[in-house]
Amino acid sequence: MSPPLTGIRVADFSRVIAGPLASMHLADLGADVVKIEHPVGGDDTRGYTPPDYHGLSGAFLCYNRNKRSIALDLSVPEGRATARALIDAADVVIENFSTGVMAKFGLDYESVQRPDLIYCSTSAYGRTGPFQKRLGYDPVVQAESGFMSLTGHPHQEPVRTAIPMVDVSTGLTGGVGVLAALYHRKRTGQGQFLEVPLFDTGFAQTGLHATGYLLDGTVPERLGNGDYFLHPVGRYASADGDIVLAVETDAQFRALAQALGLSAPSDWGTNAGRIADRARVDRALADVLAPLTRLEVLVALQAAGVPCFEAREIPEAFADPAASQALVSVPHPDLGEAPDMPSPMRLEGSPARAPQGAPLLGRDAAAVLREWLGYDTERAARLRATGAMGAAEEAA
Structure with a gap:
């Protein structure tokens, strides 16, 4: 054709x-x-x-x-x-x-x-x-x-x-x-x-941020690698390199906590609760990830169904056979x-x-x-x- x-x-x-x-x-x-x-x-x-x-x-x-x-x-x-x-x-x-x-x-x-x-x-x-x-x-x-x-x-x-x-x-x-x-x-x-x-x-x-401003005057703050509507989303350090997490559902967060041995208070059981307590969630994640290698984290989280991958520079990304x-x-x-x-x-x-x-x-x-x-x-x-x-x- x-x-x-x-x-x-x-x-x-x-x-x-x-x-x-x-x-x-x-x-x-x-x-x-x-x-x-x-x-x-x-x-x-x-x-x-x-x-x-x-x-x-x-x-x-x-x-x-x-x-x-x-x-x-x-x-x-x-x-x-x-x-x-x-x-x-x-x-x-x-x-x-x-x-x-x-x-x-x-x-x-x-x-x-x-x-x-x-x-x-x-x-x-x-x-x-x-x-x-x-x-x-x-x-x-x-x-x-x-x-x-x-x-x-x-x-x-x-x-x-x-x-x-x-x-x-x-x-x-x-x-x-x-x-x-x-x-x-x-x-x-x-x-x-x-x-x-x-x-x-x-x-x-500016998309959904413009819509939010037009609806109620909300001015979005900068969040670095985070997400306005979901948490935890972002770049986190392991013992030998960074990973990126994108937790979209409460079930995925529960799976993450179990896979990493993260002790999570009950109010983190909902996305709204995690967004309200972003800083503490991030500190807790930093503590549990710090002693683990990047491979250990990825194996554990991917087996648990949590979206994550290593944070790559261009040469690493281009060397992946999947990029061929x-x-x-x-x-x-x-x-x-x-x-x-x-x-x-x-x-x-x-x-x-x-x-x-x-x-x-x-x-x-x-x-x-x-x-x-x-x-x-x-x-x-x-x-x-x-x-x-x-x-x-x-x-x-």
């Missing part, structure tokens, strides 16, 4: 993380995603080095698998005309420039719209409203949405998540939005404009292979595309121009001669 989006063409003007993540998920599902980049440097993340692999940055590899690349200079009339032709041949456009940039080039939705076109914009603050001209990135939006205030340890300053979660959630939401728009088009024949601002996504990611399906060297058209991870979506009837490494800058121009626009090699050469299109990048 073919991947589910086989035959869908995506003209991808996005860069950095949010937009490229949305288009990468579409590419994983079989869409022909053409990344339209500036001839000088291309996507910003190409320069996010080290680390790199033969000149391709780890960040670029992470968010751009299964795509093709063409390098167009939109400041050159022929470059803009070629970009417009690609849009006219596409089912979907994705862009995340600052407000006004695509309009300056005559490539905004109002300029290129047609009845069946789906156009996804993932700006920082949206194309309308009081903040439309502001620049914004994940760290700023994490802070101003209140999302960052939820992360960190009690009585310490808030901490930004190491993974750019607002960017990531915006990319995921944008991808879902495009899928919904494609389904709508299949039913009605109509495309549409859709917008996923980072600012809105940041607020949405998620960690691979994928084929690369120019480098032979490249480190990457396949899509985590496991569709049985229409599987995701076999992963291919992120492209070198401009490497697919000739094929894209021929397949999408019917241009021959002479016309492609003229585009290069005018400076409208960059040459393909050489492998390092």
Whole structure:
């Protein structure tokens, strides 16, 4: 079976993380995603080095698998005309420039719209409203949405998540939005404009904490590795390393107490009682875990049905045989292979595309121009001669 989006063409003007993540998920599902980049440097993340692999940055590899690349200079009339032709041949456009940039080039939705076109914009603050001209990135939006205030340890300053979660959630939401728009088009024949601002996504990611505040004004405190609604949940030290516990039910807590020989007062028999006495529960756990090795703790608790595992650093996690399906060297058209991870979506009837490494800058121009626009090699050469299109990048 073919991947589910086989035959869908995506003209991808996005860069950095949010937009490229949305288009990468579409590419994983079989869409022909053409990344339209500036001839000088291309996507910003190409320069996010080290680390790199033969000149391709780890960040670029992470968010751009299964795509093709063409390098167009939109400041050159022929470059803009070629970009417009690609849009006219596409089912979907994705862009995340600052407000006004695509309009300056005559490539905004109002300029290129047609009845069946789906156009996804993932700006920082949206194309309308009081903040439309502001620049914004994940760290700023994490802070101003209140999302960052939820992360960190009690009585310490808030901490930004190491993974750019607002960017990531915006990319995921944008991808879902495009899928919904494609389904709508299949039913009605109509495309549409859709917008996923980072600012809105940041607020949405505050989730149940936002709901609690709106219900009764509760301001959540930072709990480090703990959980607002369950206890004990968190990272605890054993004699030779840390473990992470996630006790979800009273039955699991009783099993934990029996397995570890923990003397628990009656009021710890309910989750509410344990939450009300977090500090004492944690001290009691620390005392019983301190003389035990990590393996002893894991064997005892897992046998008792208590969710737990060792707290790992990246090298430990990647060395686990269970990670073998998620960690691979994928084929690369120019480098032979490249480190990457396949899509985590496991569709049985229409599987995701076999992963291919992120492209070198401009490497697919000739094929894209021929397949999408019917241009021959002479016309492609003229585009290069005018400076409208960059040459393909050489492998390092």
